Amino acid sequence: MKTKLLLTLVLAVSIALSAFTIKDVSRSDSISAVQQNPFIVVLDAGHGGTDPGNLGNGYYEKDIVLDVTLQVGKILETQPGFKVIYTRKTDVFIKLNERGPVANEVDADIFVSIHCDSHHTQAYGVGTFVMGLDKSGKNLETAKKENEVIFLEDNYEETYAGFDPNSPESLIGLTIMQEEYLDQSIMLAGLVQNNIVNNLKRKNRNVKQAPFWVLHSSYMPSVLIELGFLTNNTEGKYVNSKKGRKEMAEQIANGIMSYKKNLELATNDFKNPAITEQEIDEAIKVSEKKVYRDINFRVQIAASGNKLETKPENFKGLKGVDRVQVGALYKYYYGNTSDYNVIQLLQTLAKEKGYSTCFVVAYKDGKKLNLSKVLKTEDK
Incomplete structure (x- = not known):
């Protein structure tokens, strides 16, 4: 499932960003x-x-x-x-x-x-x-x-x-x-x-x-x-x-x-581009929509026992981060959309910012759902 999801992400980013030119990351830059x-x-x-x-x-x-x-x-x-x-x-x-x-x-x-x-x-x-x-x-x-x-x-x-x-x-x-x-x-x-x-x-x-x-x-x-x-x-x-x-x-x-x-x-062998927030915004405008009705996709970037202010400077410049308390744990989410292609792009940006293990989650009416099952349903 992970491999399939990764390939989907790479394809989505490639298609969405094909409308404009972006900077490639060299192998030495990646190693650095x-x-x-x-x-x-x-x-x-x-x-x-x-x-x-x-x-x-x-x-x-x-x-x-x-x-x-x-x-x-x-x-x-x-x-x-x-x-x-x-x-x-x-x-x-x-x-x-x-x-x-x-x-x-x-x-x-x-x-x-x-x-x-x-x-x-x-x-x-x-x-x-x-x-x-x-x-x-x-x-x-x-x-x-x-x-x-x-x-x-x-x-x-x-x-x-x-x-x-x-x-x-x-x-x-x-x-x-x-x-x-x-x-x-x-x-x-x-x-x-x-x-x-x-x-x-x-x-x-x-x-x-x-x-x-x-x-x-x-x-x-x-x-x-x-x-x-x-x-x-x-x-x-x-x-x-x-x-x-x-x-x-x-x-x-x-x-x-x-x-x-x-x-x-x-992040390296698929040669993903180095993406800026402006480029993500442009990519979202031209990306093919893949909307799931009543579903909210989010990118979980962190979980901690510490209650952090959701200011961009606390999250490597990411704007619009939300904090949700689950018991004694605080979970931090970036993005909120029903468009799966959009959330994949936002996940890519979060990874570029340094959240290498961030992942997409799905919610409906505030209840977390199994992402793989959601993606198997028909697009609405």
């Missing part, structure tokens, strides 16, 4: 822009300090995931265009509710949390999770185990406002905030998962949805990786080994680099 605006990755090594994580077969999860996380970061730091930030680089305890906000504070592009799994059987395999809840709820147990770390914190009842890791109702309530980034999170998770499974020949436990507290508070594509089961006699030994840690770190780093490259393809 990437260097000026680094791709920020926040890496989160699970557990730490007084929280050892699981101790399957006598191994310490906190030590394994810290080692793998640091190796992933070291690889990424050697690549142009990357900036890596860690929630922890030593054996310290970081509260669960402080990990995701680290990524929010630096306006990260992605958040990656690394863990090891455990089970009372000889279960084994690699799994990568995104925020959500599968229909059967069968992944609740994995989420419960990771969320129960809150019991190690002082005043956890006040900090987590009555959240109960063992309550399905509490867990389901976590899924709302990350739903805007689900598609991008799944793409990132899939790239990492496929690398580990295919290149290291590990058992595939697939990309799954589960309600993890550490993911719910981050306002960008976010994934949690379970490297394998320390409780499995064979897999635990591999995950704990120097060889296993190195190999998994390489595959995770490669997955992240592939994700970044895919994003760059949307």
Whole structure:
């Protein structure tokens, strides 16, 4: 669906702008822009300090995931265009509710949390999770185990406002905030998962949805990786080994680099023009209309716990940004139109301004709709 949508966007922009001449961006200019605006990755090594994580077969999860996380970061730091930030680089305890906000504070592009799994059987395999809840709820147990770390914190009842890791109702309530980034999170998770499974020949436990507290508070594509089961006699030994840690770190780093490259393809390899607001206005005038009756298309450019004034200077010069509060979260939207071609052009301008991961949403009578379903309906 993403590829199809991207091709539609490129075609729409090309047709709409064919009536006048605009400036091309050279490959060197594109590379320079990437260097000026680094791709920020926040890496989160699970557990730490007084929280050892699981101790399957006598191994310490906190030590394994810290080692793998640091190796992933070291690889990424050697690549142009990357900036890596860690929630922890030593054996310290970081509260669960402080990990995701680290990524929010630096306006990260992605958040990656690394863990090891455990089970009372000889279960084994690699799994990568995104925020959500599968229909059967069968992944609740994995989420419960990771969320129960809150019991190690002082005043956890006040900090987590009555959240109960063992309550399905509490867990389901976590899924709302990350739903805007689900598609991008799944793409990132899939790239990492496929690398580990295919290149290291590990058992595939697939990309799954589960309600993890550490993911719910981050306002960008976010994934949690379970490297394998320390409780499995064979897999635990591999995950704990120097060889296993190195190999998994390489595959995770490669997955992240592939994700970044895919994003760059949307802006560089299709050779989209550098578009100004005036050119967008002209393009809108000549673009073919594609109106959906009673539908309001908008571009979501940001989501934050901070309440910002909707002045152009707060949004890289974009005019007419709206702020909508959803619980404790503020979402910021640019544009409001029933014409899908117009909203695609506005999305292109937002990306040119630096909102590389902005996306189109659809509303009807104030209720958010599934964009792909809206686009499948007949034009009105």
